[in-house]
Amino acid sequence: MHDAPPAPRARGVWWLVAAAALAAAASPSFVRARAASALALVPGPGVTATRPLSSWLPELAGTPADTPVYVMDGPGAGGRILVLGGTHGDEPAGMLAAAVLVERAHVGAGRL
Numbered sequence: 001m002h003d004a005p006p007a008p009r010a011r012g013v014w015w016l017v018a019a020a021a022l023a024a025a026a027s028p029s030f031v032r033a034r035a036a037s038a039l040a041l042v043p044g045p046g047v048t049a050t051r052p053l054s055s056w057l058p059e060l061a062g063t064p065a066d067t068p069v070y071v072m073d074g075p076g077a078g079g080r081i082l083v084l085g086g087t088h089g090d091e092p093a094g095m096l097a098a099a100v101l102v103e104r105a106h107v108g109a110g111r112l
Helices: 008-036 092-104
Strands: 049-052 068-071 076-080 109-111
Touching: none
Parallel strands: 076 109
Antiparallel strands: 049 068
């Protein structure tokens, strides 16, 4: 005798359990990345202003998402560029690149 294939509901429960196990197994790396993002960032001499992100999005005020925004204005007119780091918490290269810019960049013209 052959057993019947599992019912669709049973398969759905199995996938839910598997996804929860995978998330639990991956969570330590996200926790470590979160802790690493709390490292002190020392703004370099090129930073001309620091403002909270809630200056542009007031609904973020008082939340963990209200992070500092570092502004670097050059002495002359020019273009503008926005650098985002830490968009994906498990990819440290973006955070490190943004941190290096904040600590070492000098803007010749425009705004970073």
